Amino acid sequence: xxxxxVAPVEAPSANDANEETTRKGRGDRRQLILDVASEVFLKExxxxxxxxxxxxxxxxxxxxxxxxxxxxxELFGAYVLRNCELHRTQLGGMLTEDGDVRTVLAAYARxxxxxxxxxxxxxxxxxxxxxxxxSPEIGRAFYESGPLQGVKLLAGYLEQxxxxxxxxxxxxxxxxxxxxxxxxxxxxxxxxxxxxPVPTPEEIEPEVQGAMFVFLAxxxxxx
Amino acid sequence: xxxxxVAPVEAPSANDANEETTRKGRGDRRQLILDVASEVFLKExxxxxxxxxxxxxxxxxxxxxxxxxxxxxELFGAYVLRNCELHRTQLGGMLTEDGDVRTVLAAYARxxxxxxxxxxxxxxxxxxxxxxxxSPEIGRAFYESGPLQGVKLLAGYLEQxxxxxxxxxxxxxxxxxxxxxxxxxxxxxxxxxxxxPVPTPEEIEPEVQGAMFVFLAxxxxxx
Amino acid sequence: xxxxxVAPVEAPSANDANEETTRKGRGDRRQLILDVASEVFLKExxxxxxxxxxxxxxxxxxxxxxxxxxxxxELFGAYVLRNCELHRTQLGGMLTEDGDVRTVLAAYARxxxxxxxxxxxxxxxxxxxxxxxxSPEIGRAFYESGPLQGVKLLAGYLEQxxxxxxxxxxxxxxxxxxxxxxxxxxxxxxxxxxxxPVPTPEEIEPEVQGAMFVFLAxxxxxx
Amino acid sequence: xxxxxVAPVEAPSANDANEETTRKGRGDRRQLILDVASEVFLKExxxxxxxxxxxxxxxxxxxxxxxxxxxxxELFGAYVLRNCELHRTQLGGMLTEDGDVRTVLAAYARxxxxxxxxxxxxxxxxxxxxxxxxSPEIGRAFYESGPLQGVKLLAGYLEQxxxxxxxxxxxxxxxxxxxxxxxxxxxxxxxxxxxxPVPTPEEIEPEVQGAMFVFLAxxxxxx
DNA sequence: AATGAATGAGCCTTCATTCAT
DNA sequence: TATGAATGAAGGCTCATTCAT
Numbered sequence: 001x002x003x004x005x006v007a008p009v010e011a012p013s014a015n016d017a018n019e020e021t022t023r024k025g026r027g028d029r030r031q032l033i034l035d036v037a038s039e040v041f042l043k044e045x046x047x048x049x050x051x052x053x054x055x056x057x058x059x060x061x062x063x064x065x066x067x068x069x070x071x072x073x074e075l076f077g078a079y080v081l082r083n084c085e086l087h088r089t090q091l092g093g094m095l096t097e098d099g100d101v102r103t104v105l106a107a108y109a110r111x112x113x114x115x116x117x118x119x120x121x122x123x124x125x126x127x128x129x130x131x132x133x134x135s136p137e138i139g140r141a142f143y144e145s146g147p148l149q150g151v152k153l154l155a156g157y158l159e160q161x162x163x164x165x166x167x168x169x170x171x172x173x174x175x176x177x178x179x180x181x182x183x184x185x186x187x188x189x190x191x192x193x194x195x196x197p198v199p200t201p202e203e204i205e206p207e208v209q210g211a212m213f214v215f216l217a218x219x220x221x222x223x
Numbered sequence: 224x225x226x227x228x229v230a231p232v233e234a235p236s237a238n239d240a241n242e243e244t245t246r247k248g249r250g251d252r253r254q255l256i257l258d259v260a261s262e263v264f265l266k267e268x269x270x271x272x273x274x275x276x277x278x279x280x281x282x283x284x285x286x287x288x289x290x291x292x293x294x295x296x297e298l299f300g301a302y303v304l305r306n307c308e309l310h311r312t313q314l315g316g317m318l319t320e321d322g323d324v325r326t327v328l329a330a331y332a333r334x335x336x337x338x339x340x341x342x343x344x345x346x347x348x349x350x351x352x353x354x355x356x357x358s359p360e361i362g363r364a365f366y367e368s369g370p371l372q373g374v375k376l377l378a379g380y381l382e383q384x385x386x387x388x389x390x391x392x393x394x395x396x397x398x399x400x401x402x403x404x405x406x407x408x409x410x411x412x413x414x415x416x417x418x419x420p421v422p423t424p425e426e427i428e429p430e431v432q433g434a435m436f437v438f439l440a441x442x443x444x445x446x
Numbered sequence: 447x448x449x450x451x452v453a454p455v456e457a458p459s460a461n462d463a464n465e466e467t468t469r470k471g472r473g474d475r476r477q478l479i480l481d482v483a484s485e486v487f488l489k490e491x492x493x494x495x496x497x498x499x500x501x502x503x504x505x506x507x508x509x510x511x512x513x514x515x516x517x518x519x520e521l522f523g524a525y526v527l528r529n530c531e532l533h534r535t536q537l538g539g540m541l542t543e544d545g546d547v548r549t550v551l552a553a554y555a556r557x558x559x560x561x562x563x564x565x566x567x568x569x570x571x572x573x574x575x576x577x578x579x580x581s582p583e584i585g586r587a588f589y590e591s592g593p594l595q596g597v598k599l600l601a602g603y604l605e606q607x608x609x610x611x612x613x614x615x616x617x618x619x620x621x622x623x624x625x626x627x628x629x630x631x632x633x634x635x636x637x638x639x640x641x642x643p644v645p646t647p648e649e650i651e652p653e654v655q656g657a658m659f660v661f662l663a664x665x666x667x668x669x
Numbered sequence: 670x671x672x673x674x675v676a677p678v679e680a681p682s683a684n685d686a687n688e689e690t691t692r693k694g695r696g697d698r699r700q701l702i703l704d705v706a707s708e709v710f711l712k713e714x715x716x717x718x719x720x721x722x723x724x725x726x727x728x729x730x731x732x733x734x735x736x737x738x739x740x741x742x743e744l745f746g747a748y749v750l751r752n753c754e755l756h757r758t759q760l761g762g763m764l765t766e767d768g769d770v771r772t773v774l775a776a777y778a779r780x781x782x783x784x785x786x787x788x789x790x791x792x793x794x795x796x797x798x799x800x801x802x803x804s805p806e807i808g809r810a811f812y813e814s815g816p817l818q819g820v821k822l823l824a825g826y827l828e829q830x831x832x833x834x835x836x837x838x839x840x841x842x843x844x845x846x847x848x849x850x851x852x853x854x855x856x857x858x859x860x861x862x863x864x865x866p867v868p869t870p871e872e873i874e875p876e877v878q879g880a881m882f883v884f885l886a887x888x889x890x891x892x
Numbered sequence: 893a894a895t896g897a898a899t900g901a902g903c904c905t906t907c908a909t910t911c912a913t
Numbered sequence: 914t915a916t917g918a919a920t921g922a923a924g925g926c927t928c929a930t931t932c933a934t
Contacts, residue, residue: 029893045353047270051929061895062930072929123356130268130353132417133346139416147412174433177409182437184407186400189370193362194355210397214405217441252918274904284920285905291918295904475897491799493716497925507899508926514897518925569802576714576799578863579792585862593858620879623855628883630853632846635816639808640801656843660851663887698914720908730916731909741908 030068033058038079042123046076046131076131080138083124084145090115091150095157101166102212108154109183109208110201116184117191117199126192151176158219167219175219182211253291256281261302265343268350269299299354303361306347307369313338314373318380324389325435331377332406332431333424339407340414340422349415374399381442390442398442405434476514479504484525488566491573492522522577526584529570530592536561537596541603547612548658554600555629555654556647562630563637563645572638597622604665613665621665628657699737702727707748711789714796715745745800749807752793753815759784760819764826770835771881777823778852778877779870785853786860786868795861820845827888836888844888851880 036057040049051072055062069075094108115121132139155176161167169175185207190196259280263272274295278285292298317331338344355362378399384390392398408430413419482503486495497518501508515521540554561567578585601622607613615621631653636642705726709718720741724731738744763777784790801808824845830836838844854876859865 045270045356047268048357050927052927063895063897063932064893066930067893126353126356129415130349132415133268133349134271136417140418143413143416143418147416148418151409171433174409174429178405178433178437181404181407181409182401184404186374186397186404190366192352192355193366193370194359195363195366195371206397210394210401214401214437214441218437273902275902284922286907286921287919289905491716491802493714494803496923498923507901509900509928510898512926572799572802575861576795578861579714579795580717582863586864589859589862589864593862594864597855617879620855620875624851624879624883627850627853627855628847630850632820632843632850636812638798638801639812639816640805641809641812641817652843656840656847660847660883660887664883719906721906732911732916732918733914735909736914 033065033068033075034078034082037075038082041076041079041127042120045127051075073135077135077138077141080128080131080142081145083128084142084149092153095153101161101164102216104157105179105215106208106212109179109211110204112180112183113187113199113204113207114201117187117204119198122188122191151180154179166221168221169219175215178218179211179215182214183207185211256288256291256298257301257305260298261305264299264302264350265346269295269354274298296358300361300364303351303354303365304368306351307365307372311369311372311376315376318376324384324387325439327380328402328438329431329435332402332434333427335403335406336410336422336427336430337424339411340427342421345411345414374403377402389444391444392442398438401441402434402438405437406430408434479511479514479521480524480528483521484528487522487525487573488569492518492577497521519581523584523587526574526577526588527591529574530588530595534592534595534599538599541599547607547610548662550603551625551661552654552658555625555657556650558626558629559633559645559650559653560647562634563650565644568634568637597626600625612667614667615665621661624664625657625661628660629653631657702734702737702744703747703751706744707751710745710748710796711792715741715800720744742804746807746810749797749800749811750814752797753811753818761822764822770830770833771885773826774848774884775877775881778848778880779873781849781852782856782868782873782876783870785857786873788867791857791860820849823848835890837890838888844884847887848880848884851883852876854880 033054037049037054040054040057043049044053049072051062051065054075055065058065065075069078091108091112094111095104116125128139128142132142151173155172158167158169158172158175158179162169162172187196187199187204187207191198256277260272260277263277263280266272267276272295274285274288277298278288281288288298292301314331314335317334318327339348351362351365355365374396378395381390381392381395381398381402385392385395410419410422410427410430414421479500483495483500486500486503490499495518497508497511500521501511504511511521515524537554537558540557541550562571574585574588578588597619601618604613604615604618604621604625608615608618633642633645633650633653637644702723706718706723709723709726713722718741720731720734723744724734727734734744738747760777760781763780764773785794797808797811801811820842824841827836827838827841827844827848831838831841856865856868856873856876860867
């Protein structure tokens with residue numbers, strides 16, 4: 001029930017202007033609730049979010065909320081599931097193109113840092129990892145359909161590059177993890193703890209170059 | 224376990240061995256409160272922790288709590304500050320010894336993963352990073368006196384190694400960040416989201432080796 | 447006693463006599479809360495009144511209280527506003543009648559003392575004036591819609607009397623203030639500080655006569 | 670015990686600089702406490718005043734407070750008693766001088782309004798009258814040794830004036846009450862409820878003149 | 893399906909007071 | 914006498930959840 005209702009999220013811009021009011025139906029309202037709830041969870045974290053605020057932002061009543069989600073926890077779960085796509089969709093695309101491995105990986109790294117130093121993404125991470133302590137399933141679900149998928153895509157790309165003779169890697173999954181870790185570098189941690197503000201592209205570049213240098217030193221094919 | 228690691232914090236200048244037992248007074252009680260509070264914050268996170276529970280575990284009254292800490296927030300702040308040492312003290316020591324760079328770094332990496340895959344450390348991280356969103360100062364303070372100090376120590380060590388001709392590094396701080404990132408690799412993230420249980424030394428070893436391989440490929444001196 | 451005097455406040459535009467019993471709903475409950483709160487504020491003063499006690503007397507829960515009034519302060523504000531009418535309604539009527547100025551003013555004076563030496567009215571005054579120190583707006587609001595209105599009505603009446611040739615007054619507002627002050631005389635102050643008990647009509651009469659004598663000596667027409 | 674320790678309050682500016690520290694003795698400390706407590710009661714009212722704040726302002730501990738006063742209530746009682754003098758001392762002196770009755774009374778009225786429109790005096794009144802509801806003795810004690818004494822002094826003066834043939838009064842006590850009431854006029858009430866700010870001498874004058882006019886119309890000797 | 897009133901448990905905090913030192 | 918640590922009872926307020934309409 002939850003998962004199936006996630007897919008349609010991606011198609012909010014349909015040309016059904018006149019239907020809007022007619023079929024206020026099932027899924028749409030649920031999605032709307034989820035949208036609003038996401039905003040609040042993201043801003044406040046799980047514990048500090050109140051069902052009242054969600055209801056207020058929605059314009060509806062709290063009772064209605066409970067018609068769609070049995071509890072605050074279930075609503076939070078739905079929010080988490082919905083936020084996994086970030087990892088998959090936003091970065092996966094970068095790896096499909098042909099082109100020099102160095103160029104592709106560098107672009108991937110840039111995009112990665114851009115995305116994961118954004119306040120929203122960080123807050124998402126904070127909220128979910130905080131809640132993982134008490135609800136292991138939540139963390140698990142998120143890891144599996146989020147970060148893990150991302151690494152797998154990257155590993156797949158690396159494998160191709162190996163086959164093309166552009167890289168020399170024994171364990172592509174490990175290498176993928178390492179590449180992502182290298183990108184993380186100093187920035188993600190510093191951002192997570194609010195030590196630095198959102199970086200500019202100019203600040204991101206050295207991080208990318210540093211990561212590329214190390215990664216290629218280990219896995220690149222010598223000239 | 225917790226209590227024993229607290230004592231050194233408060234009594235660094237103590238030469239009053241005989242008074243110790245007499246004045247169960249001021250500081251000790253504060254420490255006791257902090258101990259108990261830490262347990263609860265660690266288990267529940269900031270928002271879900273109630274002063275009542277802390278008081279109950281203490282056996283004392285809530286009023287007493289507030290005689291020592293003006294507010295829940297202040298108590299949390301004290302908890303955060305106290306937890307910065309982990310990063311500094313537990314790992315710094317590993318870098319002072321003489322010995323082959325490879326050996327030292329590998330040992331450091333092992334200890335790092337051992338430490339940061341422990342439930343307590345992770346939970347500490349989750350709790351503090353979650354709170355960083357709303358109280359940037361807290362995250363900042365933690366980063367500066369925790370992770371950042373750790374990196375600096377490592378960078379210092381790397382610099383020495385460079386001077387000894389054992390490594391070839393332009394930017395030691397960046398290299399230190401990268402080394403730590405490489406150690407992080409897959410495990411910290413996976414642990415943070417409860418995707419995997421606490422790893423055994425056998426599971427840790429390949430991570431260490433992988434990190435060493437990449438790092439040395441980039442910064443080691445050939446032959 | 448209290449309830450009956452509340453009804454007119456809320457239902458000035460009511461032509462829904464048959465619905466009355468049906469919708470025990472919104473407004474009625476609010477009124478009920480205000481009734482109970484008034485009792486308690488009156489008895490205890492603002493600071494010593496607890497929302498818990500109000501809720502307990504109501505038979506409802508504290509949460510419900512807060513559904514109707516955002517805070518204790520707001521509830522108190524509503525109570526103050528509600529109590530302004532006393533001044534307006536209870537005394538204004540006395541001035542509309544035709545009749546000898548002396549008779550009318552004496553009757554007004556009698557009624558005034560009767561009303562303002564009553565425990566409830568005094569306590570109301572004590573509570574509101576006490577709170578004026580910290581919340582000037584509350585005192586202001588009360589003064590404007592309570593005492594000030596009363597004086598204005600009286601001033602209006604005096605003006606008529608002047609036009610009828612029954613009095614000779616330059617500044618009717620000042621004269622009105624003076625008349626009321628003269629009525630106050632010794633009693634209000636003494637009652638306010640609990641120096642004397644509620645006076646009987648026999649005790650009130652000399653006060654009235656004394657006030658009339660002085661007032662007319664200044665503003666009456668000779669002969 | 671309480672009353673006897675009140676007198677010395679008036680002599681804080683003695684030339685005993687060196688004794689200060691020596692005889693920290695009994696009464697002085699009590700007086701100091703009372704001074705500080707008065708400030709706070711005056712500013713906050715009874716209920717909102719906390720023993721902690723008094724202790725804090727004192728620099729001492731709460732325990733010490735309780736060594737001098739058995740309870741908050743007793744401390745408040747002592748404060749009330751101490752504040753009665755205002756009425757007696759500050760105004761009584763004005764009536765001893767020789768001089769035209771009109772001049773003396775007008776000066777008295779001026780001084781009265783000056784004194785009783787001051788924030789401190791009003792707040793004192795608010796606080797004590799508010800507490801009178803719950804502790805009738807407190808109000809009684811204050812009335813008797815404060816306002817009542819003032820009226821008696823005035824009545825005595827009026828009686829003299831009658832003997833001197835300057836006034837014609839049957840009941841001097843009633844006349845005294847009436848004169849004071851007339852002075853009260855609009856201002857005291859308006860000030861009490863924070864409807865107007867502290868008046869200037871220019872604003873006070875018309876009130877005084879108005880009161881004089883009415884009073885003399887009733888009690889003055891013609892020609 | 894939607895509402896919104898009602899609830900009661902619980903939260904953070906403050907306070908007057910006591911008591912051992 | 915002076916201290917200040919300890920207390921436990923409230924206090925104001927919020928919240929997730931339920932249920933009659």
